[in-house]
Amino acid sequence: MVKAQWPRIVMRRHDNLDAEAGDRGGRKRCQLSLHHASHLLPIIASKRQYAYNWPMLEKPRLADPFLRPITYLRVSVTDRCDFRCTYCMSENMEFLPKRDLLSLEELDRICTLFIRLGVRKLRITGGEPLVRRGIMEFFTRISRHLGDGLDELTLTTNGSQLARFAGHLWEAGVRRVNVSLDTLDDEKFSEITRWGRLKQVLNGIETARDTGLRIKINTVALKGFNENELFLLTDWCADHDMDITFIEVMPMGNIESQQRLGSYWPLSDLRRRLATRFTLTDIPLRTGGPARYVRAEENGQRIGFITPLTHNFCESCNRVRLTCAGELFMCLGQDDKAEFRDLMRSYPNDDDPIIEAIRDAIRRKPRGHDFDYSRRRVAGRVPRHMSHTGG
Numbered sequence: 522m523v524k525a526q527w528p529r530i531v532m533r534r535h536d537n538l539d540a541e542a543g544d545r546g547g548r549k550r551c552q553l554s555l556h557h558a559s560h561l562l563p564i565i566a567s568k569r570q571y572a573y574n575w576p577m578l579e580k581p582r583l584a585d586p587f588l589r590p591i592t593y594l595r596v597s598v599t600d601r602c603d604f605r606c607t608y609c610m611s612e613n614m615e616f617l618p619k620r621d622l623l624s625l626e627e628l629d630r631i632c633t634l635f636i637r638l639g640v641r642k643l644r645i646t647g648g649e650p651l652v653r654r655g656i657m658e659f660f661t662r663i664s665r666h667l668g669d670g671l672d673e674l675t676l677t678t679n680g681s682q683l684a685r686f687a688g689h690l691w692e693a694g695v696r697r698v699n700v701s702l703d704t705l706d707d708e709k710f711s712e713i714t715r716w717g718r719l720k721q722v723l724n725g726i727e728t729a730r731d732t733g734l735r736i737k738i739n740t741v742a743l744k745g746f747n748e749n750e751l752f753l754l755t756d757w758c759a760d761h762d763m764d765i766t767f768i769e770v771m772p773m774g775n776i777e778s779q780q781r782l783g784s785y786w787p788l789s790d791l792r793r794r795l796a797t798r799f800t801l802t803d804i805p806l807r808t809g810g811p812a813r814y815v816r817a818e819e820n821g822q823r824i825g826f827i828t829p830l831t832h833n834f835c836e837s838c839n840r841v842r843l844t845c846a847g848e849l850f851m852c853l854g855q856d857d858k859a860e861f862r863d864l865m866r867s868y869p870n871d872d873d874p875i876i877e878a879i880r881d882a883i884r885r886k887p888r889g890h891d892f893d894y895s896r897r898r899v900a901g902r903v904p905r906h907m908s909h910t911g912g
């Protein structure tokens with residue numbers, strides 16, 4: 522008989538709550554919310570010890586029903602973009618009217634509330650975040666939280682505007698930037714982004730590196746498209762001292778399913794191919810996101826894998842996503858959402874209802890997504906485009 526166990530609650534002085542269900546019998550109890558756990562703690566620890574071990578409990582914390590602490594907020598600041606990547610957008614996208622977008626002040630307000638509630642990492646994304654008008658003002662203002670609740674302010678960009686904004690970003694305290702780049706071939710770049718120019722992006726990357734920003738390249742693995750550039754891309758990143766992360770293409774947006782199925786390249790296969798040339802060692806590096814890393818022993822290159830399909834990364838999910846229209850998605854691959862734009866507009870001077878709504882939303886965070894390409898069909902697809910939710 523399986524013996525029921527309480528979840529193991531590990532308290533660390535400067536860390537967040539970690540909990541594990543010991544076995545199947547423990548799973549149900551593991552679904553206790555942090556609210557319940559915080560009521561139990563005084564029973565198992567003296568008040569003094571409790572304050573020593575877990576000082577941040579003095580601040581209100583966020584944890585989901587599976588006791589995963591929510592410490593990472595991704596914010597899509599616009600659904601617009603100067604590219605039209607084929608796996609992300611259709612060519613004739615319809616964008617939200619401006620009045621539906623959160624203003625920069627509203628974005629600041631809600632991000633600030635999340636930081637008060639325990640979010641330590643903010644990633645600004647989109648659409649293309651650097652095409653949002655006035656976005657540098659937002660970076661400058663929100664950077665006041667760095668070192669005071671916020672550990673990292675960062676962004677994901679297609680790189681087209683980096684040459685222009687790298688200096689501002691550095692001044693706002695940004696130190697690491699993810700740049701999406703799927704090919705080093707001019708023509709293929711135009712094909713996959715429809716509207717992009719490779720030269721402009723490479724120039725942006727160079728300027729950002731000269732400014733001191735650390736760049737990580739994100740590459741969507743696309744069968745029949747960049748398979749033959751696997752080593753070219755990896756070597757290029759190694760030569761420029763940049764990490765590279767490969768991403769499995771996800772079934773998002775109403776992009777024709779057979780096209781997506783055809784371009785799906787499982788990272789298990791990509792990794793096997795890398796291993797024909799490199800000795801790959803798993804490394805425990807965690808950057809707060811879903812990537813898992815290896816080191817290529819021959820050149821020391823770090824290579825990340827984001828594998829929502831072949832290896833579901835949900836168990837350690839610490840993230841939620843806010844769209845530019847103020848919707849909070851608790852999971853990239855599920856439809857449930859909470860709406861904040863009208864709520865914030867109804868309570869311009871009172872944050873309590875917003876805080877309550879954030880807590881309520883986090884209590885609904887699901888265990889994980891249902892993406893599945895097995896049996897030659899696309900399952901678990903979500904109709905939103907990645908540019909809407911923020912990748």
Ligand SMILES: C[S@@+](CC[C@H](N)C(=O)[O-])C[C@H]1O[C@@H](n2cnc3c(N)ncnc32)[C@H](O)[C@@H]1O
Pocket residue numbers: 602608609646647648649650677678679699700701739741768769770771772773907908911912
């Ligand atoms: C939606 S974009 C937004 C930020 C910026 N425009 C960029 O391209 O980096 C964020 C990331 O999502 C990735 N992405 C978009 N659609 C995807 C999909 N269907 N599957 C996997 N990744 C996707 C992009 O490659 C990019 O790395």
Ligand code: SF4
Pocket residue numbers: 602603604605606609610647648649679701907908
């Ligand atoms: S992946 Fe990024 S750059 Fe490409 S269309 Fe989507 S939002 Fe734009």
